Amino acid sequence: MKSFYYLFLFFSCYSFSQSYIEYHTGNTADLTVTPSSGVCLMGGASESDEAMVWFLNKANGGDVVVLRASGSDGYNNYFYTDLGVTINSVRTFVINTEAGATNAYVLDKIEKAEAIWFAGGDQYDYVSFFKDNAVEAALNNFINVKQGVIGGTSAGMAILGSSYFDAENGTVTNAQALSNPYHNRVSLGYNDFLNVPFLENVITDTHYDDPDRRSRHTVFLARFATDNNARSFGIACNEYTAVCIDNDGKSYVYGDYPNYEEHAFFLQTNCNLADYLPENCTTGNPLHWNKSGEAVKVYKVPGMTTGENYFDLSDWTSGSGGSWQNWYVNNGSFTTSASVNLDCSALSVFENELETIKLFPNPFNNTITIAQNKPIIKIECFDTLGRIIPLNSNEETINTNALASGIYFFKVSKEKSFRIFKMVKE
Incomplete structure (x- = not known):
């Protein structure tokens, strides 16, 4: 009976009126340490171990909270024992309702965490359960005041941009998005959820091994630019690729290139255009965003196990190990071409201002x-x-x-x- 009791303490699962399930691994007592800030974005398949080590090291030996809307305890042992990084505990909450997300016990564990990880699933569950309530406040406090490390994969990555595709009406195909950028499945949220450093006006996308994702992502940027009359930005990953954003804005890309085609993509409306808005982004009509074949500038970065290649989000112009591309849409037809280094000197001037x-x-x-x-x-x-x-x-x-x-x-x-x-x- 005593051995069962200690096993229960080490790895326990609790339910609270079916509104959430908790899986706990490690020490039951909270460890108060000072984390390092950072953001880890994963493309949606199995995790890059090297990126996850980067993520866990930011926790400084503290406590990790995993938030998910489906699944179970898949991250607990992976984080706690498999990666060789010493941390105090891993606590997974499988959230089933908004009531579960806003439960005082869950909020307390979010507040005391040093690292927070969003699993995959359906991002609309996360938007429904965590937005416009106490969880949103707790997460923004964790990110901007406590300055802990945060990250996510697939749906978990999708919600970390300040603007986001919420999938309220289900996923959207490239054909649907290109033929009508205001299709009801192109459901976007703008600057009303999480405030993550270096991800302002950024929409993320995942599973970029499917080349169709590039075109629908471009539609997301066109919609943002049109709806907000502002330049839009995007970060995307192939499925086995991760982007780890340090507190100086440098985004290190992890993957297994050249063994596999694992890349991250950094998109932005062309900063050299005085009129960067799409020529036609209207309801019921194909998107036309050409700008002489240079509507969107993209830096494509191969992910290495060392994470040596990077892109700098503090200026959105400098990087190492990648190549520039032009992306544009001609009356609903998506095209890419090679480009040269981007010069956003006007943005650099504003940084000084x-x-x-x-x-x-x-x-x-x-x-x-x-x-x-x-x-x-x-x-x-x-x-x-x-x-x-x-x-x-x-x-x-x-x-x-x-x-x-x-x-x-x-x-x-x-x-x-x-x-x-x-x-x-x-």
Whole structure:
């Protein structure tokens, strides 16, 4: 009986009114350590061990939480023992309802984790269970305040861009998307869920071994650009490929190239075009986004077991080991061609301009002054739980009368770039 008791402590499975199931491996007591921030994006098949080692090392020996809407405990032993990285525990929650996701016990474990991993499945389950509730706040707090490492595969990767294909109406084929970019299956969310560093205005896609994914992904970017009147960006992976984004924006690509064609793809609307919007992106009509054959610029990077090849998301122009391509759509027909290195000097100029933006005083009382030499697109305020706080602001000041004393994070954005200011109200 005693041996059964200890086995139960080591590997246990709990259910809570059928709203979630828990699988636990490792130590039952939480270990408080300081993680390193980062993001790991996996293409959807079996994991790259090297990328998963990168992910677990970011946890600094702490606790890993796996969130999934189907399946069971497949990650527990893989993370805890198979990769040779010492961590305190792995706790998998199979979430069946929003009530399960927002259960106080689940929220507590998310808050105390050093690493969070989203499994595959149906991304609309994740959107339904985790968005616009306490889980969303807890996840954004984990990402932006605690600055833990987060990642996901397949559906789990799909939800990590600030904009995302939510699959509310099922998956969408390239033919459906190209023939009508507003087909009801092209269901997208924009900047209303997770706020992950370096993934602003980014839509991810997975399973890129299917070449059709490239064209539907291009449609996603066309829709974002049209609907938001802003440049759009994308990151995609072949099934056995991973992109690991460090806290400086460098995205290291893991895979088994040249043994296999394992690549990551970094997409962006052409920054050299004053008018980058699609020529025709309207309901019921084929997408036409040509721009002289240069509508979308793509950096294709082979994944190595060493992760030595990379792309830099801090400027979206520099990288190592990859090659540039042009992608475009001519009246519903998708085409690719070779290209040359992209020069987004205008974006680099803006990066410097962001460094000149100041918010003061800090600590503040009822007003924050904005010092800037160029207009900004948006200012957002978050509390320490990651919740968005409404602001009354203009180009020169932010009225903070309504804020209680405490710590706040102000996110200043323009196009793809942003800065976060940590400030204290007295």
